[in-house]
């Protein structure tokens with residue numbers, strides 16, 4: 001996997017410090033790191049509180065002489081940006097590689113932002129691999145250049161590069177002993193970008209970037225893949241779309257030449273100018289925004305090249321992942337005579353008739369404490385109260401049957417949004433949700449603001465002890481970090497020390513939770529309810545590995561069940577199946593025997609969890 | 616032109632499609648073929664549809680399989696089998712699925728009927744797709760459903776160039792040692808009790 005190959009490259013390059021905040025498509029990098037037993041791990045790794053802190057830790061390590069790496073998902077850059085934009089002005093003595101996992105196609109993100117733009121804003125080079133082998137190889141290049149030039153270098157991955165699998169070659173390496181000497185040297189900077197000192201630092205950053213252009217020209221990753229002779233047509237691409245382009249062109253009789261770029265910033269101006277000069281018409285094929293197009297058109301204009309350059313020709317070209325079918329459609333629209341609309345010999349099957357079953361959306365797991373919380377909170381709210389979601393598993397509460405969470409922006413935004421919604425009005429109570437990892441990540445400033453500026457809403461902290469949605473990474477409240485147990489930080493105590501009024505309850509005590517939310521709403525002002533229950537997916541995974549683990553499940557008492565369907569339709573645990581005769585059946589592969597459903601049945605027709613018959 | 620087998624896998628988050636795709640990819644690798652694979656991760660882990668793509672052949676660039684272009688659709692659940700068939704199977708392709716059901720939300724809310732096996736078979740016939748439901752009675756652990764599916768594909772010879780031994784070794788390499796014996800026994804029982812491999816040219 002791309003996410004595994006990169007860990008090998010970290011080891012090979014002698015990367016000493018790796019930091020991150022979890023976010024798809026990158027968490028598997030940490031999973032690969034965790035598979036190296038701690039004593040053999042050649043670097044320090046940590047999940048930091050958020051992407052900004054992670055970037056700062058990696059920066060600090062680098063100016064002490066250690067090669068460092070920080071990785072995060074696309075939108076993580078927004079959080080890290082204030083720190084990130086300074087990096088190119090700093091002498092990064094040890095080198096620093098920033099790995100960004102963009103998500104074209106929004107497989108698991110709240111937008112599909114194109115992080116290449118940060119390269120221009122922050123004068124930072126970007127490498128773009130197309131597959132796991134290149135992830136490995138380009139990390140080596142990026143790290144070496146970063147060390148040599150003492151500048152930050154970005155390796156930009158995308159979802160299907162991170163998660164792609166193939167056999168990857170890597171040279172044997174001998175681990176080098178760590179030199180722990182703190183080599184920070186203030187004189188090597190300056191490291192203080194203040195007013196008049198900034199201009200020389202900025203100049204130096206621009207000079208380094210210009211030097212990097214030579215590398216962009218010279219690297220073998222920037223190369224022309226020859227097509228059929230004499231077409232006069234050319235194609236410029238980079239990153240994952242390269243694989244799609246090669247796939248599509250492998251079925252084309254007279255393919256155009258392809259110029260594939262290893263670095264997308266700074267652009268190899270000579271290689272591009274040569275390519276433009278030798279082709280009558282060149283198509284730029286890039287995922288998301290017209291980043292390359294702007295740079296390439298600029299080169300053509302400056303050099304007075306008269307090649308016909310074709311970039312994005314409609315809005316759809318800005319949206320979604322450049323899969324082989326998408327690339328085929330674009331190339332067909334560009335050169336209909338050259339590239340057919342469908343591959344030769346297929347795809348044979350235009351969907352006849354219906355579109356298949358309704359999409360199956362993700363949902364909260366059986367036993368999830370968030371489900372109990374939504375079920376209980378729903379009963380404390382008036383119809384037109386406003387519910388504000390945040391990012392995490394609990395975001396799924398927006399779906400039926402809960403319909404809770406009507407607005408969502410990004411991590412940690414719910415307290416701020418709610419403060420704004422509550423201004424000038426008392427008629428519609430505003431209720432915000434936030435997860436515990438998110439609370440630490442970016443939620444705290446919004447909470448402080450709510451107290452400081454005396455805002456008027458109820459905040460429900462969905463405390464499950466882990467960063468669940470991204471795969472159960474520990475956070476400051478988990479009682480452990482990546483490297484071992486630590487004292488857990490109490491969200492309740494933090495809130496109390498800030499001066500908040502806090503109510504707390506385990507979410508399985510649904511009636512009590514309903515009552516606490518009612519009380520909070522009636523009290524008015526800023527009120528916090530901590531709705532706590534450990535993540536049951538993580539819990540069950542741990543439990544099921546223990547010897548002698550007994551699988552338990554609840555059962556429907558058919559003689560008591562009068563088919564009100566609260567369990568299946570309102571509480572909505574996925575273990576409840578609706579039978580054709582209107583009865584309810586408990587699926588034994590799904591039910592974990594948590595029993596949180598018992599209290600939801602008005603006819604008391606759910607029997608308490610008991611050991612499964614076959615266990 | 617060289618042949619690449621395009622495989623599309625689909626299941627419900629939690630069914631363990633990851634291990635299945637891992638074993639298939641490893642088997643292809645053991646058979647000396649080039650492989651490109653990719654799973655969907657992230658959000659989809661939580662009870663939504665999860666898909667996985669695998670391309671096995673001699674000259675492969677992209678890991679993605681195009682809609683209506685899969686030679687082989689593998690599903691771990693009945694509703695997902697119909698979904699995979701409709702969206703990904705190519706005309707004349709193949710479908711194998713495990714006969715179990717995880718009711719989707721719309722069914723549980725009483726808004727839609729559950730997909731019936733007959734619907735899948737009928738749809739497969741219309742698309743000239745060979746369909747093969749798998750079910751093993753009394754599996755001690757639902758996670759073993761994957762192995763039953765794997766053994767079926769192996770026994771039918773549905774990935775050209777990859778033999779039963781490759782699958783078996785891949786399984787041995789990737790299943791946790793504790794569970795190996797039970798899984799291999801199931802693999803052998805299922806793969807040997809199937810009709811002899813179908814000629815890939817058909």
Ligand SMILES: Cc1ncc(C[n+]2csc(CCOP(=O)(O)OP(=O)(O)O)c2C)c(N)n1
Pocket residue numbers: 021022023024073075076079109110391392393394411434435436437438439462464466467468469470
């Ligand atoms: C800036 C940013 N970083 C990372 C993510 C990825 N992400 C999505 S959900 C999530 C987990 C939130 O965990 P928590 O708040 O504890 O909620 P839970 O999933 O446990 O309910 C993360 C980190 C993101 N969307 N935005």
